[in-house]
Amino acid sequence: MSLHKEINFETDICDHLAAHGWLYAEGDAQGYDRAHALFPADLIAWIMATQPKAWETLSKNHGPAAETVLLDRLRKSLDDRGTLEVLRHGFEMIGLRQPIALSQFKPALAMNPETLKKYAANRLRIIRQVRYSLFNENCLDLVLFVNGLPVATVELKTDFTQSVEDAVDQYRFDRNPKAKGQATAEPLLSFLNGALVHFAVSNREVRMTTKLAGTVTSFLPFNRGDNGAAGNPINEKGGHRTAYLWEEVWQRESWLEILGRYLVTQKDSKKKVAKIIFPRFHQLDATRNLLNKVLEEGPGGKYLIQHSAGSGKTNSIAWTAHFLADLHDAAHRKMFDTVLVVSDRTVLDSQLQEAIFDFERTAGVVATITGESASKSGELAKALSGGKKIVVCTIQTFPFALKAVQELAATQGKRFAVIADEAHSSQTGEAAAKLKEVLSAEELQELNDGGEVSTEDILAAQMAARSAESGITYVAFTATPKAKTLELFGRRPHPDLPASKDNLPAPFHVYSMRQAIEEGFILDVLQNYTPYATAFKLAHNGTEYDQKEVERNEAMKGIMRWVKLHPYNISQKVQVVVEHFRENVAPFLNDRAKAMVVVASRIEAVRWKLAMEKYIKSQRYKIGTLVAFSGEVNDKESGPDGFTETSKTMNPNLRGRDIRQAFNTEEYSILLVANKFQTGFDQPLLCAMYVDKRLAGIQAVQTLSRLNRAYPGKDTTYVVDFVNKPEEVLAAFRMYYATAELSGVTDPNMVYDLRTKLDGAGHYDEFEVERVVAG
Numbered sequence: 101m102s103l104h105k106e107i108n109f110e111t112d113i114c115d116h117l118a119a120h121g122w123l124y125a126e127g128d129a130q131g132y133d134r135a136h137a138l139f140p141a142d143l144i145a146w147i148m149a150t151q152p153k154a155w156e157t158l159s160k161n162h163g164p165a166a167e168t169v170l171l172d173r174l175r176k177s178l179d180d181r182g183t184l185e186v187l188r189h190g191f192e193m194i195g196l197r198q199p200i201a202l203s204q205f206k207p208a209l210a211m212n213p214e215t216l217k218k219y220a221a222n223r224l225r226i227i228r229q230v231r232y233s234l235f236n237e238n239c240l241d242l243v244l245f246v247n248g249l250p251v252a253t254v255e256l257k258t259d260f261t262q263s264v265e266d267a268v269d270q271y272r273f274d275r276n277p278k279a280k281g282q283a284t285a286e287p288l289l290s291f292l293n294g295a296l297v298h299f300a301v302s303n304r305e306v307r308m309t310t311k312l313a314g315t316v317t318s319f320l321p322f323n324r325g326d327n328g329a330a331g332n333p334i335n336e337k338g339g340h341r342t343a344y345l346w347e348e349v350w351q352r353e354s355w356l357e358i359l360g361r362y363l364v365t366q367k368d369s370k371k372k373v374a375k376i377i378f379p380r381f382h383q384l385d386a387t388r389n390l391l392n393k394v395l396e397e398g399p400g401g402k403y404l405i406q407h408s409a410g411s412g413k414t415n416s417i418a419w420t421a422h423f424l425a426d427l428h429d430a431a432h433r434k435m436f437d438t439v440l441v442v443s444d445r446t447v448l449d450s451q452l453q454e455a456i457f458d459f460e461r462t463a464g465v466v467a468t469i470t471g472e473s474a475s476k477s478g479e480l481a482k483a484l485s486g487g488k489k490i491v492v493c494t495i496q497t498f499p500f501a502l503k504a505v506q507e508l509a510a511t512q513g514k515r516f517a518v519i520a521d522e523a524h525s526s527q528t529g530e531a532a533a534k535l536k537e538v539l540s541a542e543e544l545q546e547l548n549d550g551g552e553v554s555t556e557d558i559l560a561a562q563m564a565a566r567s568a569e570s571g572i573t574y575v576a577f578t579a580t581p582k583a584k585t586l587e588l589f590g591r592r593p594h595p596d597l598p599a600s601k602d603n604l605p606a607p608f609h610v611y612s613m614r615q616a617i618e619e620g621f622i623l624d625v626l627q628n629y630t631p632y633a634t635a636f637k638l639a640h641n642g643t644e645y646d647q648k649e650v651e652r653n654e655a656m657k658g659i660m661r662w663v664k665l666h667p668y669n670i671s672q673k674v675q676v677v678v679e680h681f682r683e684n685v686a687p688f689l690n691d692r693a694k695a696m697v698v699v700a701s702r703i704e705a706v707r708w709k710l711a712m713e714k715y716i717k718s719q720r721y722k723i724g725t726l727v728a729f730s731g732e733v734n735d736k737e738s739g740p741d742g743f744t745e746t747s748k749t750m751n752p753n754l755r756g757r758d759i760r761q762a763f764n765t766e767e768y769s770i771l772l773v774a775n776k777f778q779t780g781f782d783q784p785l786l787c788a789m790y791v792d793k794r795l796a797g798i799q800a801v802q803t804l805s806r807l808n809r810a811y812p813g814k815d816t817t818y819v820v821d822f823v824n825k826p827e828e829v830l831a832a833f834r835m836y837y838a839t840a841e842l843s844g845v846t847d848p849n850m851v852y853d854l855r856t857k858l859d860g861a862g863h864y865d866e867f868e869v870e871r872v873v874a875g
Contacts, residue, residue: 105258105260105261106241106256106257106258108258109256109258109303109340110228110241110242110256112339112340113226113242113256113346114226114228114242116346116347117224117226117346117350118226120351120352121224121352122224122225122226122350122352123142123223123224123225123226124225124226124227128225128227128228129227129228129229129230129231132227132230132231132232132243133171134231134232134233134234135175135234135287136171136172136174136175136287137175137178137232137250137286137287137288137294138171138174138175138248138249138250139225139227139245139248139250140167140171140248141248142223142225142245142247142248143170143171143174143202143247143248143249144167144170144248145223146202146221146222146223146247146248147170147200149221150201150204150218150221151200151201154196154198154200157195157196158170158193158195158196161195169193170193173191173193174186174191174202175287177191177192178249178287178293179287179293182292182293182365182373183249183250183251183292183293183294183295183296184292184296184359184363184365184376186202186249187202187203187246187249187251187359188203188205188360190202201218202246202247202249203222203246203247203356203359203360204218204219204221204222205219205356205357205359205360205361206219206353206356206357206360208426208427208428209428209432211432219356222246222247222352222356223245223246223247223248224244224245224246224352224355224356225244225245225246226242226243226244226245227242227243227245228241228242229241230242230243230253230288232286232288232289233286234284234286235279235282235286238274238275240253240254240255240275240288241254241255241256242254242256243288243295244295244350244355246355246356246359250288250294250295251295251296251297251359252295252296252297252298252299253275253288253289253295253298253299254298254299254301255267255270255271255275255298255299255300255301256301256302257300257301257302258302258303259302259303259304262302263302263304263305264300264301264302264304264305264306264307267300267301267302267307268300268307268317268319270300271298271300271309271312271317271319272314272315272316272317273314273315275289275298275312276289276312276314277289277290277291277294277312277313277314278290279314289312290312291310291311291312291313291376292373292376296310296359296363296376296378297309297310297376297378298310298312299322299345300319301342301345302342303340303341303342304331304332304340304341304342305321305323305331305332305341305342306321306322306323306332306342306345306381307319307320307321307322308320308322308378310375310376310377310378311375311376320380321380321381321619322345322380322381323381323619324344324381324385325381325382325611325612325615328610328612328614328615328837329612329614329615329618330614330615330618330619331618332344349381349384358378358379358384361419361422361423362378362379362384362419363376363377363378364376364377364415364418365377377415379415379419380411380412382407382411382609382611382615383411383412383415383416383419385609386405386407386416386420386609386611387416387419387420387423389608389609390403390405390420390575390608390609391423391424391427393608394424394427394435394517394573395427395429395430395435398429399435399436399515399517399570399571399572399573400570400571400572400573401573401574402573402574402576402588402589402591403573403574403575403576403589403591403608403609404576404578404581404585404586404589404590404591404607404608405575405576405577405578405607405608405609406578406579406581406607406609406610406611406612406836407577407578407579407609407610407611408579408611408612408613408615408616408621408622408836409579409613409616409621409622409805409808409809410616410619410621410622410808410809410810411579411611411616411621413521413522413577416577417441417443417519417521417577420519420575421439421441421490421517421519422490424436424439424517424519424573424575425438425439425465425489425490425517426489435515435517436515436516436517436573437484437514437515437516438483438484438488438489438490438491438505438514438516438517439489439490439491439516439517439518439519440490440491440493440501440502440505440516440517440518440519441490441491441492441493441519441521442492442493442494442495442498442501442502442518442519442520442521442555443492443494443521444494444495444521444780465488465489465490466488466489466490466491466492467482467483467488467490467491467492468491468492468493469483469491469492469493469494469497469501480493480497480500480501480504481504484504484505484508484514495554495555495558498520498555498558499558502518502558502559505518505572506572509571509572510571513571514571515571515572515573516571516572516573517572517573517574517575518572518573518574518575519575519576519577520555520556520559520574520575520576520577521555521577522554522555522556522577522578522579522779522780554779554780555576556576556578556581556582556584556585557582559574559576559585559588560582560584560585560588574589576589579613579805579836580798580801580802580805580836581607582798586605586606586607587599587605589605589607589608590604590605590606590607591605591606591607591608592604592605592606593606612836612837613833613836613837614837617808617837620810621810622805622808622809622810623807623808623809623810623814623815623816623817624808624817625789625804625805625807625808625817625819626804626819626829626830626833627816627817628816628817628818628819629804629819629821629826629829630818630819630820630821631821631824631825631826670704670707670708670711671711671714671715673708673790673792673822674708674711674712674715675715676790676820677695677697677712677770677790677820678712678715678716678719678721678723678770680788680790680818680820681695681723681769681770681788682721682723684788684818685787685788685818686723686769688787688813688814688816689785689787689811689813689814690813692766692785693769693785693786693787693788694763694768694769694770694771694783694785694786694787694788695769695770695771695786695787695788695789695790696770696771696772696773696777696786696788696789696790696806696807697712697770697771697772697773697789697790697792698773698778698789698790698791698792698793698795698803699772699773699774699792699793700774700792700793700794701774701775702729702730702731702733702774702775703733703735703738704774704792705727705728705729705733705772705773705774706727706729706733706735706738706743706750707735707737707738708727708772708792709725709727709749709750709772710738710749712725712770712772713725713749723769723770724767724768724769724770725768725769725770725771725772726751726759726762726763726768726770726771726772727745727750727751727771727772727773727774728745728759728771728772728773728774728776728777729745729773729774729775729776730775730776731744732744745759753767759771759777760781760783763783764783777806778799778802778803778806779802779803781806782809783806783809784809784810784811784814785811785814786806786807786809787807787814787816787817787818788807788817788818788819788820789803789804789806789807789817789818789819789820790819790820790821790822791803791804791819791820791821791822791823791824792822792823793823794823794824795823795824795829795832796828796832797832797835798832798835799832800824800828800829800832800833801832801833801835801836804819804829807819
């Protein structure tokens with residue numbers, strides 16, 4: 101029964117492709133050459149149609165052996181250089197003046213009739229039931245070819261009896277490129293020199309991998325998403341939920357574009373290819389929709405891409421920058437003179453350079469503005485006028501770069517695309533004054549206390565003061581857009597009508613936090629969220645105030661601040677944090693787990709650090725701690741001199757390293773932060789967070805999301821919150837994750853068990869507790 105259903109599934113796919121420009125015929129599998137892992141008939145037909153002189157020379161030089169000589173040379177080239185390289189750039193043969201091209205991809209400027217003729221001549225073929233092995237009669241359900249080269253393999257399962265997991269297992273257990281006992285690897289399944297991607301497909305789901313490695317093969321979801329969740333929605337036309345794969349992704353032009361423009365190699369330190377990146381569905385969908393809309397609307401648009409952590413934003417930005425830089429309109433005019441990318445991702449610049457070289461074999465089209473030379477303006481002017489397709493700058497340089505781009509657009513009619521990545525900095529430069537117009541009072545207060553500003557804030561500040569600019573297209577990538585960003589960049593369903601509750605601005609494209617969690621790219625940080633109800637009871641005319649009410653009451657803020665900074669109060673929280681970390685967190689990840697403590701101000705950071713060091717020393721624990729805050733803190737109660745990050749009492753063993761580098765070593769397990777590292781900080785070993793700071797709205801999401809980075813073996817995170825209410829944190833997450841749910845406290849008695857232990861240790865007595873509560 102299941103075999104019959106699977107055959108029908110195969111037939112549905114093959115029939116559709118055959119009706120839409122692919123070659124398909126029963127019995128094609130007989131023409132597959134196992135030893136060379138090629139389909140020779142299409143290879144020869146392609147060369148004869150597009151390079152007849154080359155085929156004529158080969159036939160003249162080698163006679164009847166021409167085909168064998170060609171196949172042997174091609175196989176050797178594939179083994180030496182890899183399928184992607186050979187597919188894109190061809191291979192050389194003795195006796196031929198030019199390399200033999202194995203494909204013709206559509207150029208950005210499609211004007212040359214000869215090129216378009218070759219593009220139309222590409223032979224895309226799908227073959228069923230391919231017996232590929234040199235050692236057995238194993239059979240792949242489907243193999244996809246371009247001009248005789250295999251580019252993808254497919255294992256199908258029908259949901260009547262099996263799932264996509266069964267297809268994944270088939271690859272892992274029965275499709276090993278070099279199974280035990282085999283003298284050589286299977287050329288079709290081998291990494292780099294075999295098929296470029298392998299799809300596991302059911303009626304409901306798709307997974308894919310670019311590297312088969314037996315039982316440890318890692319497959320990624322390639323699903324559309326189901327209304328913000330993982331998986332795929334019901335097919336509106338009826339039929340398979342995964343029909344988008346062959347109807348859209350494998351559609352002739354789409355598939356050639358993916359092979360020609362999207363696939364990217366990543367090299368290791370020895371410059372050897374270690375990885376091939378195939379786009380995930382949301383990356384493909386976002387970039388294609390963006391380009392189509394820019395072509396439709398012309399320059400001057402604003403686009404908000406709301407992609408969660410774990411979405412692969414570095415690659416998405418690289419593709420977007422590259423494609424916008426090459427975009428031409430219907431009249432064959434270049435859409436943008438230069439694409440400006442702002443990002444603090446250290447890998448982005450090199451990745452962009454490598455990716456573009458992969459595509460074009462052209463070096464030097466990406467410039468980086470570091471601001472390290474004497475003149476940022478000189479660096480920038482040179483890059484913007486020197487024919488650089490893409491200019492990458494940091495957030496520190498961004499205000500200046502944005503101003504330069506705006507002036508060039510206004511005075512010289514130049515057209516730019518500005519891609520803003522999530523980036524954060526405490527150095528605001530000349531944007532500082534304008535930021536006052538777009539930041540809330542709380543955000544400004546934090547900025548004054550060493551807090552950080554984001555690219556979102558700088559963009560909003562620059563744009564709020566300007567009228568619409570027809571020459572600049574803005575694309576903002578962010579996981580958690582602020583209200584102001586949505587207002588400036590969001591797109592109303594009915595753009596001709598004013599914004600209203602029925603016409604609210606929305607992101608241009610969304611890959612939700614929920615989908616990222618369900619697909620396993622990030623962790624759900626609310627799973628073990630524990631509110632720690634600190635007993636601040638301040639009697640005032642017989643009325644009890646909770647902390648939130650106190651903070652709203654101006655008259656009580658001074659008292660409250662004293663209570664929070666009181667040495668007894670801090671020392672008790674320090675004990676809770678250290679003991680919870682030792683018992684619940686430290687053993688994770690082979691004793692490598694780390695934690696972050698978030699405090700409300702720089703003074704609190706200093707006092708927490710001193711109290712924590714004192715407690716750890718008194719208990720003779722071996723726990724390394726760091727503290728991060730900006731500038732200098734003067735606190736006479738803690739010491740006569742000012743405190744900085746590099747003070748001997750704060751971080752004595754940094755030895756010239758920055759905080760991120762030091763925290764990434766095994767020396768340190770706990771990082772205390774005050775208005776730093778709450779956004780844009782990636783440390784996958786972070787498993788716990790202790791919060792002693794009021795977090796409102798987006799700040800709660802951004803701060804707690806420091807924990808969500810996936811890491812092998814990391815399946816649990818902890819949040820112990822001394823201040824915030826669970827319902828408020830949940831409400832904040834709902835803005836970005838429609839179905840976020842708190843599973844309650846991990847163990848309702850955890851707080852009491854910990855208190856019992858601390859009470860028994862004798863570090864404080866009831867009198868001290870009452871004195872703090874009484875204030």
